[in-house]
Amino acid sequence: MPAVRRVPRAPSAPARRARTGSQRSLFFGAAGLLVAGDAFFWFILAAVQSDSGPAALDSPVHDGLVGSRNPLATGVLTAVATVTSPLWMALIGLAIALAWAAWNREIWRPGLLMGAMAASFGLSTLIGHGVDRARPSAGDFMLGPADSLSFPSGHTFGAGVFLLVLAYLFVAGRAKPTTAVLAFAGAAAGTAVVALARLYLGYQWLTDVLASLGLAVAVTGTVILVDGLRTARSAGNAGAPRVGAGPAEAP
Template sequence: MLPAQRAPRPSARPPLPSQRRLFFVAAGLLVAGETIFWTMLAAVQSNSGAAALDGPVHDGLVASRDPLATSILTAVTTVTSPLWMTVIGCMLALAWAAWKREIWRPALLVGAMAAALAVSTLIKHDVARPRPAASDFMLGPDDALSFPSGHTFGAGVFLCVLSYLLVTGRGTRTSKRTTSALSFAAAAAGTLVVAFSRLYLGYHWLTDVLASIGLALAVTGTVILADGLRTARAARLPAPAVPAAQAAMPAPAYAAQEYPSEDGLLEPDAHRLGDHHRRG
């Protein structure tokens, strides 16, 4: 009988290089997003810096309106309204949870959308910046406050967070960098189109949409950080070990003994016992 041996105790593994990269990406997005937002807020409150471009950009876009561009950007701004973004995000998360049978990643998307809506509402009421002249509105009156742009903020969070969740989804964490770059480039392009639509249709100033882009980057960085921390914690959990007594248990003695059969082949002792009973 073999001597009992203690099963090796699994140790926690350090974070993988890909996880460390995610942490750096999350930190970079947080720093960049916060820097953009606070810079735009300071410019608005002091009426200097980037705020000096608000009037010229607004007047230039109003003067260069085109029927085809107006139709396209009207559709864009209608679909990406905060209400529609919330509805689309919740429906997609529910479908995702039912299809993939997971809660965490759909919950990240819904949580990011809810955070964007709450933060946008709080900042609007705190800054209380008026919109451009109502005579320049292309889609009728809107008495909401201007800073930041809720359309740009919500669309940026939805597109960027969704791109991250899809690229780093279950079974795709080894995706090529080209796929990741294209996915985030598409999210950035979509966010810029929404931001341009708000400027073109006359509802926001340039600093409004720039501040919203910064906020969207910060929320995306927060989501990546939360998901990365959860993944790193799961990687550190030890795998269930086989009990030492079970691992050291020897195989039954009869299983290792073989005897020649009548035709010259080897067969286990248990078979011979069966033959003995049949012959008896």
């Protein structure tokens, strides 16, 4: 008897339209994040270089936070700054990526997370040397000396990329809208706490952390675009009919 090779059915027209609409919304949203984050970074950089606009708040915010220090806030924010240092962020990110790869048997998304974190470190170093901005007075530092440059805040940038990208990768394609909103809100709140810690402990100006927030949003938008393009390509390949598929004779 002839055997029939089963060919996966192509998605129905309504399913294709729904998928296309969802992909289009994802791409527009990701592009919006990329453009908005990038524009905000350049706006802050221009303010720093011209010493105007938001840069006028640097000294008042620094002096206000230094003057409001108390033991409880110091303990909590010291712990936050320590855990979100570039070294600890790299170790935590690597541990999560390895656990994810082993549990889900996939490389793409763990690799995407580590790639985003590596990009944030490289961008932070490159921009820091290009802008060459000094930190606030070393007398206000609470955790010892710091030799690196001030702009942008590496802690804030790295933590923002880690939290925002991780939130996206966990909710992408399988979470309800409410869950996604809560995940991104939590990631944004965590990033804001890291930024506050850097300001409170005396290591950063306000515009340093604001620029880092813009960069983190831009990198997250880039990650969403890259992941969305790969997902769309995979879905297109899966839905395409196989050439030459049809009845086949059994041996």
